[in-house]
Amino acid sequence: METMLQYFEWDFPADGTLWRRLYADAGYLKDLGITMVWMPPAYKGQGGVNDTGYGVYDMYDLGEFDAKGTVRTKYGTKEEYVQAVKALGKQGIDALADIVFNHRMGADYPEEVKARTMDWSHRNTAVAPEHPVEVWTGYDFPDRHNKYSRFHWTWKDFTGTDFDQTAGKTELMEFDGKKWDSRVSKEEDNFDFIMGDDVDFQSRRVIRELYRWGRWYLSQVPVNGFRLDAVKSIDSGFFTRWLRAMRKELRQPAFAVGEWWSGDVHPLLEYLEASQRCMALFDVPLH
Numbered sequence: 115m116e117t118m119l120q121y122f123e124w125d126f127p128a129d130g131t132l133w134r135r136l137y138a139d140a141g142y143l144k145d146l147g148i149t150m151v152w153m154p155p156a157y158k159g160q161g162g163v164n165d166t167g168y169g170v171y172d173m174y175d176l177g178e179f180d181a182k183g184t185v186r187t188k189y190g191t192k193e194e195y196v197q198a199v200k201a202l203g204k205q206g207i208d209a210l211a212d213i214v215f216n217h218r219m220g221a222d223y224p225e226e227v228k229a230r231t232m233d234w235s236h237r238n239t240a241v242a243p244e245h246p247v248e249v250w251t252g253y254d255f256p257d258r259h260n261k262y263s264r265f266h267w268t269w270k271d272f273t274g275t276d277f278d279q280t281a282g283k284t285e286l287m288e289f290d291g292k293k294w295d296s297r298v299s300k301e302e303d304n305f306d307f308i309m310g311d312d313v314d315f316q317s318r319r320v321i322r323e324l325y326r327w328g329r330w331y332l333s334q335v336p337v338n339g340f341r342l343d344a345v346k347s348i349d350s351g352f353f354t355r356w357l358r359a360m361r362k363e364l365r366q367p368a369f370a371v372g373e374w375w376s377g378d379v380h381p382l383l384e385y386l387e388a389s390q391r392c393m394a395l396f397d398v399p400l401h
Contacts, residue, residue, distance in 0.1 A: 118150040118210070118371075119143065122189070128163045133190035133198040140201035150208040150369065152341045156187065156195050160220025163188050167212065168343065169310070171220040172255050173327055174262045176334070181257040182220060192334075199336055208369060210339040211331070215324060216347050218267060219310035221250035224279050227269045229287035237286065237294060237304045244290060248279040251311050262330060265323050272311040297388065299346035299374070299381060308347050315349040325359055332363050342393060345372035346381070350388040357392045371396060 121136055136153070143151065158175035159165025162182035167189075175181055176192035185191065199209045227249060231242035253267035273295070274288040286307060288294065294306035295315050306312060314320050331337075340360070342353060353372070361368050370393040374382050379399045386395060 116149045116369075117147055118152055119148045120152045122154040124166060126188070128188045130163065130186045130188070130190045132188070133194035136198040137194070137201045140198075140205045140207065143202075143207060144205040148207060150210055150339060151202055152210045153198075153212060154189060155212045155214050155343075156189065156192075156335070158182055158184075158187060168214055169219040170214050170217065172253075172258065174255070174330070175258060179255075179258045179261075181255070196335055203336055203338070208339045209337045210341045210369070210371070211335070211337040212341045212343060214343040215313060215352075216308055216344045217310035217312055218253060218272075221252050221267075221311065222254050222256060223252040224248050224250050225252050225269045227251070228290040229274065229278075232274070232286040232288050234286050235302050237302050237307065239303070240288070247281070247287060249275050249277065249287070249311075250279065251275060263323075263326070265326075267311075269311075271314055271317060271320050273314045273316075274307055275311045276307070276309065295349045297350040298348065299376075301346075301376075305347050308344055315352055321352070325356065328356065328360050329363055332360065338364060338366065339369040340371075340393075342370060342372040344375075345385065345389075345393075345395075346374040346376070350385060354390050354392045370394070374398065 155167025156176050157173045158171050158181055159167050159169040160171045161169055162184045165188060171182060176195055177187045177190060178192040202209045228244045229247045230240040230244050233239045233241050251269040251272055269289060273292045276286055277284050294304045299305035357370055372393045372395050374385055374395050375398055377399050382395050
């Protein structure tokens with residue numbers, strides 16, 4: 115029988131000790147019968163040491179570069195993270211990495227683009243015609259100096275966002291020439307957008323980068339499973355292929371569990387079929 119432990123909670127102190135605690139606890143967790151540990155997102159978030167990891171800024175910064183006012187993340191440094199994962203492995207415990215692909219936040223510079231204002235409740239419906247906006251969508255990660263990756267994000271890598279710098283107001287915007295992904299939750303007509311800069315899963319350039327990042331991540335950290343964030347807002351075909359590639363990289367049928375937050379079991383079952391049952395899902399209706 116498998117028993118997964120979520121080894122963090124939202125209000126954990128931002129003191130940089132979590133990875134060290136996990137390292138020290140590995141043997142104790144084994145004795146308790148824990149077989150999998152779900153760790154929080156390990157990469158740099160827009161909020162620096164106070165970011166839980168879900169406000170993703172730079173997925174190549176695992177607590178290594180002085181960005182967003184800090185080298186370490188809320189949970190510690192890259193070295194401490196790797197050591198904690200290795201400690202779990204020595205105890206025969208699967209280490210599950212939390213993967214947050216849906217959005218980016220905390221851009222380095224704004225860009226001018228044309229966008230349509232969309233209805234928050236009916237997101238395929240425009241409520242204002244295309245017009246010029248200034249949005250924070252430029253990511254060049256100046257503190258990393260292109261180490262590990264030369265990929266820089268611009269507005270062309272996103273489908274839309276929710277803040278117009280020129281007008282100084284929050285509104286749902288779909289960029290010129292872009293459309294929300296269709297194979298996502300039908301909540302509010304289309305639940306592609308959650309927050310920040312919405313990653314464009316119809317872009318081949320973006321897809322190639324997410325595969326490249328995944329292979330890099332596995333070369334750096336010996337995780338052997340995945341917790342996948344907000345899968346209802348990501349094209350249902352993406353993880354089918356991405357997980358196949360990552361399992362090939364790991365040379366094992368790595369466990370994966372996705373988060374589709376809904377009190378209704380039917381869309382969860384539909385997603386499992388649409389994604390060829392490439393993952394398990396958390397039982398949110400039971401919760």
